[in-house]
Amino acid sequence: MAGNSDPLTPRAKLAVTAGKAVAAASRAAGRGSGSVIGGRVALKLDPDLLARLAQSLDVVLVSATNGKTTTTRLIAEALRAAGPVVSNALGANMPAGITSALAGNSDAKFGVIEVDEKYLAGVARDTDPKCIALLNLSRDQLDRAAETRMMAEAWREGLAGTKAVIVANCDDPLVVWAASSSPNVIWVAVGQMWKDDAWSCPSCGGVMQRPGDDWFCGECGFRRPTPSWALSGDHVLDPHGSAWPIHLQLPGRANKANAASSAAVAAVFGVPPQVALERMYQVQAVAGRYDVVQFMQRDLRLLLAKNPAGWLETFSLIDPPPSPVILSVNARGADGTDTSWLWDVDYTRLTGHPIFVLGDRKLDLAVRLEVANQHFQVCDSLDQAVQMCPPGRIEVIANYTAFQDLRRRVGN
Structure with missing residues (x-):
């Protein structure tokens, strides 16, 4: 037509x-x-x-x-x-x-x-x-x-x-x-x-x-x-x-x-x-996803993962250990308020990475990481997490509204 x-x-x-x-x-x-x-x-x-x-x-x-x-x-x-x-x-x-x-x-x-x-x-x-x-x-x-x-x-x-x-x-x-x-x-x-x-x-x-x-x-x-x-x-x-x-x-x-x-x-x-x-080949980033941004003199790569299948694919992208990883999870309307899906994600794939945890539901995520025997630190803000990260590019993985929060903070 x-x-x-x-x-x-x-x-x-x-x-x-x-x-x-x-x-x-x-x-x-x-x-x-x-x-x-x-x-x-x-x-x-x-x-x-x-x-x-x-x-x-x-x-x-x-x-x-x-x-x-x-x-x-x-x-x-x-x-x-x-x-x-x-x-x-x-x-x-x-x-x-x-x-x-x-x-x-x-x-x-x-x-x-x-x-x-x-x-x-x-x-x-x-x-x-x-x-x-x-x-x-x-x-x-x-x-x-x-x-x-x-x-x-x-x-x-x-x-x-x-x-x-x-x-x-x-x-x-x-x-x-x-x-x-x-x-x-x-x-x-x-x-x-x-x-x-x-x-x-x-x-x-x-x-x-x-x-x-x-x-x-x-x-x-x-x-x-x-x-x-x-x-x-x-x-x-x-x-x-x-x-x-x-x-x-x-x-x-x-x-x-x-x-x-x-x-x-x-x-x-x-x-x-x-x-x-x-x-x-022209496509470099999609609505901020995969962007590498400069923040507090560090390179942060922003990765979106909204559900167990997405987290699994995202883990396959990140730099090998000991690259630091920041994880941020919210449970607002656009994310879905039920965080039980965190138990379906295989966080043992992060073994060897220093892990820093943020977001509205950081304690839900902390419990899940504890059960997966991962070493992590709970942080109050992105700034605090970045300050605590060892050298190297930082991989930042977040679900939907947490990702938008991070983009606002880094001015992306």
């Missing part, structure tokens, strides 16, 4: 204008970007606004528990090779934030949209996407997110029969279950480090067999599909068997996996892997 000259009705234009005005007022008052409140006001004035704004775009939706924001950035960079892109690059990924982002750019050809897992089916209905990328599903925000099997079921029902091309991770059984109701799926093998949410079959509840990188249910025959794209070391293998080198400024295996999925999405829109992967 791309190319409509002006899909907006007078009411829609009024909604967009009002939303932008409210967002600007919110920014002026120092209350953040204003994108969410602006989007809410716009949708109140025109409940169909998201659908209207998406009409003139070729839309990609990206959903997952981990890696949504980074993958959205990588896909947006790749698709810029084929035309202007509008994206909710700052991660406001519910309908209000998405509406606000799309309202901000009227000449774009592509809309690359990160979507919160719970809202995927509804946003897909509104935006008529050409492609949907499904990366992974794992436990997250235990006080309010549906159990992972229920989330996979919601995706499966919501995407059944969709016209969109689904680009899905064949190594995550929950994602495969969700995507299997769709008629047009491109399977990508990008691995799955965290397996603790997929030991029972999402189809029948049987025990999942996991020999090597393969998986299957011995009871109902549900099994890993054959991928047409794959991450292989530092290369992406395309459906023709060609290997394309991945050059990223972002660290770690998880980001190579994100790049492989992004290359498969870009190919749906006619952007070849070589061009897509070269453009992804």
